[in-house]
Amino acid sequence: MTLRTGALVGLLLLAGCTHSGEAEVAARPSVEPECTGGKATLGDVEEHLLLTEVSPIIEVTAAAGGPLDAEKEWVGDRRAEVVALVGTVGDASRKKIYQAAVTKARTDAGPDLVELGAVYEPTDGSSLTSEGPGSVVVVEAIRAVDVDFTYACGVLLTEGTVTSWRPGGWTAVFSCDEPIDTKGEGRAIIAEAREMRC
Numbered sequence: 001m002t003l004r005t006g007a008l009v010g011l012l013l014l015a016g017c018t019h020s021g022e023a024e025v026a027a028r029p030s031v032e033p034e035c036t037g038g039k040a041t042l043g044d045v046e047e048h049l050l051l052t053e054v055s056p057i058i059e060v061t062a063a064a065g066g067p068l069d070a071e072k073e074w075v076g077d078r079r080a081e082v083v084a085l086v087g088t089v090g091d092a093s094r095k096k097i098y099q100a101a102v103t104k105a106r107t108d109a110g111p112d113l114v115e116l117g118a119v120y121e122p123t124d125g126s127s128l129t130s131e132g133p134g135s136v137v138v139v140e141a142i143r144a145v146d147v148d149f150t151y152a153c154g155v156l157l158t159e160g161t162v163t164s165w166r167p168g169g170w171t172a173v174f175s176c177d178e179p180i181d182t183k184g185e186g187r188a189i190i191a192e193a194r195e196m197r198c
Helices: 002-027 091-105 185-197
Strands: 039-054 058-060 081-086 134-153 156-175
Touching: 039 091, 039 156, 039 185, 081 091, 091 134, 091 156, 134 185, 156 185
Parallel strands: none
Antiparallel strands: 039 134, 058 134, 081 156, 134 156
């Protein structure tokens, strides 16, 4: 009887230790609390046209022209996000950094940036018509915005880039048979599309 009692006590002690260990592990937090009191320092706002869609060559044979409604290929995408290149950033800090970029990129001439988390989707297409015969291509682009940032919170330092774009788009039609006559940023977009199609 004495041996049986000792064995029983040993089992109870072992079970008690096992249960206590599990409870201790479960009580530990799975993630460290986010540092939300940081300060974001932003670099210059950089904007450029980003080619997003290109149609195939559309052969217009009618002398009076015709509709340019061919389905376009999706060649570029864009997300409104905060990309950490050094360090990490939590959700609350990410929203704070993105809003700071929206404020800095705000101008009287153009719309604000799209909301954080937005993903660019191809347009439904606009109703375009050529003014005469020829081999033409339709291109779509958006005005992309990039802002580098540094986010300091206590001893933590995060560096990265805010990527976004302004609502609206840029559309152009060009002929593979004629030289590029577009000036400014649009010239580079059309040159890129010509390499793909002409």
